[in-house]
Amino acid sequence: MVPIRERAEDKSTMIAEIVATGEEIRTGALIDSNSAYIAAKLGENGVAVTRHTCVGDDLDFLIAALTEIGGRADLAVVTGGLGPTADDLTAEAAAKAAGVVLDLDRSALQSVEVFFKARQRAMNAASRKQAFLPAGAKCIQNPLGTAPGFCLKIGQCQFFFLPGVPAEMRRMLSDAVLPQIIERMGDNQRFYHTRTLSTFGLTESQTSERLAGLKSAFPQISLGLQVQFPAIQIKLYASGTKDQQLNEALAAAARWVTEKMGNKVFSQNGDPIEEAVGHLLRQKQATLALAESCTGGLIADMLTRVSGSSDYFVFSGVTYSNQVKIDILKVSKETILRHGAVHAETAIEMARGARDISGATYGLSTSGIAGPTGGSAEKPVGTVCIGLATPQGTAGHQFHFWFDSRTMHKQIFASAALEVLRRELMGIGPPRF
């Protein structure tokens, strides 16, 4: 269940905790994504996070949590509760936990004033509250919002307090917090490098089996698998004190993994499949048209998430009804009557039609049963037919997947179609699932 990830961070000399505050997180109305982000960033910089805590906007619980952490960690990052309203209590709790009072901080006040001035808005009294920081705290500027952050020692632990708004938190973490941490580590700093390969076509456990020999071939590299359904990302981690050496070891390990995965790696840098396919189309100066039935526009949506995709993507006909397949894509009525809509022959005619009417280099199509209804004994839910039309000819494929949801079927059908095209563009045989 848990990806096979070694604990490279545990060689670190500094231990850290993360705290998320806020009623919405405590009550489950909001999923806390900040803590994972901070843990990953601290990990990359060689700081081991031992615990995450979440508490609501309750002064006593906040003070208790900060005091506890002050007694056991070297470093803590706290998010949330720095805003202007009455339930933003983090600064007050931090002051109480540190045994100091709240004072108007000139630098914090200036930060709030600059924010309002830049937007030609008047600063209200509530916003002024944000400039009151615990005595002895050092203000951390917030270039994206009104709430300044601050750092403060509580017990033995250096705390960094940041706003809960993800964009503001991320910016302040990278601009102000991480540089301070790295400086503090001095000669003890280790480098933590990661390399991410994207793959499609094997399950998590099959991938894990294929890569079982990595540890003995590359003892210094750790492996993690992360499902980005339906793709799987293979993450390679290396840590050490020599930057260049780490990069070389990661490159060698990436080559080893790519070979073991036998054509199933579609990106050497963690890109999604629509980006890998777009890259190949651009290289070949080729264009693409789609005919989507069961994927319902998802493939087009994926391709057009990539900026500049208009260079190679020209058209998708999302043809949900048979009549539209006949009228617009010029699929023959006989083919549909003889085989039904979900058939390799129909898919081929759809792909050919999309290519012909748009003048694209390639035509790619999907027709299948995403569920939950519409399946039969012969063509159960999870069946998809994929058609491909190229300047040289056409090909049709039928695959079958077994997932629980319509959404997952649409996603894997879309990726399977893009994988069919990717392999055609690479000049390797069609995929098998």
Add this chain to the structure above:
Amino acid sequence: MVPIRERAEDKSTMIAEIVATGEEIRTGALIDSNSAYIAAKLGENGVAVTRHTCVGDDLDFLIAALTEIGGRADLAVVTGGLGPTADDLTAEAAAKAAGVVLDLDRSALQSVEVFFKARQRAMNAASRKQAFLPAGAKCIQNPLGTAPGFCLKIGQCQFFFLPGVPAEMRRMLSDAVLPQIIERMGDNQRFYHTRTLSTFGLTESQTSERLAGLKSAFPQISLGLQVQFPAIQIKLYASGTKDQQLNEALAAAARWVTEKMGNKVFSQNGDPIEEAVGHLLRQKQATLALAESCTGGLIADMLTRVSGSSDYFVFSGVTYSNQVKIDILKVSKETILRHGAVHAETAIEMARGARDISGATYGLSTSGIAGPTGGSAEKPVGTVCIGLATPQGTAGHQFHFWFDSRTMHKQIFASAALEVLRRELMGIGPPRF
């Protein structure tokens, strides 16, 4: 920043904590969504969650966390670390924290055996490990996976240990854990009801201003706003000991909110906009065809996420190039030359074309600039033109949004187009943003 959510749960008589375990969560490779889910479910059943904690697969840290919580909470739900591998340490940590040994549990062994038998797979030795539970623990069956859960008292606190796989955890929480908690509360049980309305067209702070009078009009109702970009969900919470009374109060508050929001509520039960529009099309026995340029298939993808959407959705022409707009949608070359692709007139011709070639009742189109490139002084990034063709005639609109990302622009363009159609179907005037 924090939605205006009163703390209804704090009237509860029982306090609870949640623990998530696992290296992937500790290191930030995985975002913990289980804790939010459990917090929400406990909250609905009148149990206040005071703290969430996450620790990695480290025996000492696990024991420390469980022991601490055993000393301060009435109830705790722990997820993860029950699997067959060496780094699944939760049962061992629970035994150590409770001061007992691990014993083979007959009921747990049977649960694992049943799982393998049902799938005609042989049970391996590692899986047998999962049947060793702390002495005195009571097994919780896992109908969806191999790892049984268990409940165990540590200190003053009743712990429930569940697997980390979300589907398994959710099933066991609702089948086994919540009934035990409700029984334990007996006459102290309060009911916690929620009502969710979906809205589009105002910002979070504008919505909050419109609803400022809710608290005085309905003192027993609490309000929460949750952004499901670009929609905003208005959540109404009520708690009390009388089931029927709560439902009536929520219904009255929902009517009040709907009136204040002036046609901007598109669902009375939290549905996404594609479902609300699908519902209206089905009611009218009408069909829809799309012509998507800047939304790149996203509207079609949204509509076809809804099972049964083939009843009303017939076609989307994702026309990324001008030539395809001319060839397939029959947009006149002159219109594009005179106005460009991003213009209300072009959008109208696209909508009319999609309707004409597919025979649908309605045609809806988008043409705009999602960014990050392609903007001009006259038509900056964030501009979208939306065309609508109905049996009665056509209409075109131009809107402008200001977001930072291509993805967000695609999402808000798609929702704006569906909102144009929704208001047409409802017989109310077009939206203004």
